Amino acid sequence: MWTFSCPFIAYGDNALDYLAQIRGKKAFIVTDKNIVKLGLTKPVTDQLDAANIEYQIFDEIEPEPSLTTIKKGGIAVGQYQPDWVIGLGGGSCMDAAKAIIILLVRPDLDPDGIVASDTYNFRDKARLMAIPTTSGTGSEATWAIVLTDTEFQRKVGLGTTECMPDVAILDTVMVAGMPxxxxxxxxxxxxxxxxxxxxxxxxxxxxxxxxxxxxxxxxxxxxxxxxxxxxxxxxxxxxxxxxxxxxxxxxxxxxxxxxxxxxxxxxxxxxxxxxxxxxxxxxxxxxxxxxxxxxxxxxxxxxxxxxxxxxxxxxxxxxxxxxxxxxxxxxxxxxxxxxxxxxxxxxxxxxxxxxxxxxxxxxxxxxxxxxxxxxxxxxxxxxxxxxxxx
Ligand SMILES: NC(=O)c1ccc[n+]([C@@H]2O[C@H](COP(=O)([O-])OP(=O)(O)OC[C@H]3O[C@@H](n4cnc5c(N)ncnc54)[C@H](O)[C@@H]3O)[C@@H](O)[C@H]2O)c1
Ligand SMILES: [Fe+2]
Known part of the structure; x- marks a missing residue:
């Protein structure tokens, strides 16, 4: 049997307006410091404010995110207990969000222990959204997670089909400023x-x-x-x-x-x-x-x-x-x-x-x-x- 999966996609002008339609109380935004500095979190948090959704920003993701950073994100998400996890940034932040949402339900796991054959059922707790700010990885429409094991200088490909984002929002304002x-x-x-x-x-x-x-x-x-x-x-x-x-x-x-x-x-x-x-x-x-x-x-x-x-x-x-x-x-x-x-x-x-x-x-x-x-x-x-x- 083969399957094809992809997220629900909001796209076109003002696609970020879709955020006003989501149901939920608390969003955990997984991003990096550069994205915050560039002001790219603001259009998202403005929408969440308008929709009365609380949020917390975790901005510690580095390019090619390390297992250690994901572990930190896992602790933070566990303390916050959101009903949405939003990966906001390039592939690094979107991949990190996919791993972090699994740690929300499996805080005992080391991130490289996320395996395709396991079932995590994280949707019992929270849903996953991806908002890309680069036009590259396509991580918003894949279930793949690529992390870096800095100790052994290797990339680790992880993920399960569950990690396909529920929603991807493609708004040109997020990518228009890429150098x-x-x-x-x-x-x-x-x-x-x-x-x-x-x-x-x-x-x-x-x-x-x-x-x-x-x-x-x-x-x-x-x-x-x-x-x-x-x-x-x-x-x-x-x-x-x-x-x-x-x-x-x-x-x-x-x-x-x-x-x-x-x-x-x-x-x-x-x-x-x-x-x-x-x-x-x-x-x-x-x-x-x-x-x-x-x-x-x-x-x-x-x-x-x-x-x-x-x-x-x-x-x-x-x-x-x-x-x-x-x-x-x-x-x-x-x-x-x-x-x-x-x-x-x-x-x-x-x-x-x-x-x-x-x-x-x-x-x-x-x-x-x-x-x-x-x-x-x-x-x-x-x-x-x-x-x-x-
Ligand atoms: N999950 C997948 O399917 C998949 C596929 C391919 C690659 N990847 C992984 O994705 C990562 C690479 O992602 P990437 O290429 O999107 O880069 P990235 O997420 O690593 O970001 C690179 C840099 O660009 C900055 N940046 C992001 N958006 C910007 C914007 N709009 N304006 C200015 N700066 C901006 C970031 O802050 C960061 O400093 C790697 O870890 C790679 O292995 C994942
Ligand atoms: Fe790639």
Whole structure:
């Protein structure tokens, strides 16, 4: 049996007005200090005030949130006993909210003990809302939680299907002020989710549909949003593309760009979108070289987005070239070397990178599953910016 899940979505102009309609008494807002400083909590708390809903702001979430911070949030939510938990921010805050709401009913748990096979029934106590302020992770429409184990420098993918937010509110005012670099990095994450969701071996027609549209919109609007942050149409379309991307990979699975990118990000402490976007074209080349099935799917994407012409192989290669062109246009690195990572240090870390990538489920939801040897080569080629020729 397969299932498709997504939240109830309020979107469009004044989408935050939806907050006035929710029923409840107390909301626990999970966010970060930067979001508070930027004034992005205010439009939310104004609505809660108007609706007579009390709230408490927990603003201690750091980018790529650590297990320790989640534990702290768990204690705070336990003391407050809300009937709504609101993840307000980028993927880090939304993911943190998903973990924290579980600790509300299971204060005994260590956050990395949240497992997909368990049932938590947190809705007996509180409901979950996500309000994204970046257009990237799609966390508002997935049940995935990505936390960082700082002790072992590894990312931990957690979550259960219960962690799908009940409500997602997509209001352009929350993303309109993103600086260009954050726009670019989170936008590359959208593109990677959409393409990997569409080509995942766990994909279905339900995940193909949002994956295709999200890819097309990212090609159409990402550079515009990067170049002119005031282009509200581009901002809105990228925000929708992020959610659609989440619906796609969240109901199928991401792929090799994510497993390799996660590994690099965990060891060298780099933002998620920058690393997965960097590995996307290399891992696509790897799949093209060994899988006619995925090549055909890339060609479908290319044709749908009006990229390239000719055979499946030609279209698939044109898609990879278009991704590289877009990445360049928005100032994203072409190779690991461009990230100013010392070559000797990088080479030393390759066994660790391989080990982390091999431990990700996303490494096996593709049509050509790399072993240690191929991963070693992928990591080395990506450092130098070489075309994957194996
Ligand atoms: N759950 C999922 O499905 C999923 C998918 C992909 C990634 N992730 C995870 O999400 C996290 C990354 O999330 P992200 O890329 O959204 O970034 P983020 O949440 O880590 O935020 C990065 C920085 O941008 C700032 N920021 C957020 N919104 C802003 C705005 N509107 N204006 C200015 N600054 C703003 C934040 O305060 C923070 O300092 C990682 O931990 C990643 O592993 C989760
Ligand atoms: Fe991602």
């Amino acid at each position: 260009p670099q954050l726009t670019a990095e989170t936008g590359m994450d959208v593109l990677t989710h959409a393409i990997e969701g569409y080509t995942s071996t766990w994909g279905t027609s339900f995940t193909d549909a949002p994956g295709l549209i999200a890819t097309r919109q990212a090609f159409k609007y990402l550079a515009k949003a990067f170049q002119n942050g005031d282009d509200l149409e581009a901002r809105q379309e990228m925000m929708y593309a992020a959610t659609l991307g989440g619906m796609s990979f969240g109901n199928s699975m991401a792929g090799l760009g994510h497993s390799t990118g996660h590994a690099l990000g965990a060891i060298f402490h780099l933002p998620h979108g920058r690393t997965v976007g960097l590995f996307l074209p290399y891992t696509m080349e790897y799949l093209i070289n060994g899988s006619e099935e995925t090549t055909a799917k890339y060609a479908e994407i290319a044709r749908f987005c009006g990229i390239g012409s000719g055979t499946d192989l030609e279209c698939a290669k044109a898609l990879v070239a278009r991704i590289r062109e877009l990445a360049k246009e928005i100032g994203q690195p072409f190779s690991v070397k461009d990230l100013n990572i010392d070559k000797a240090k990088y080479e030393e870390s390759i066994p660790g990178l391989i080990d982390r990538a091999l431990n990700e489920v996303m490494t096996i939801t593709v049509t050509r599953i790399p072993g240690e040897e191929d991963l070693d080569k992928i990591f080395r080629y990506a450092y130098d910016g070489r075309t994957i020729d194996f």
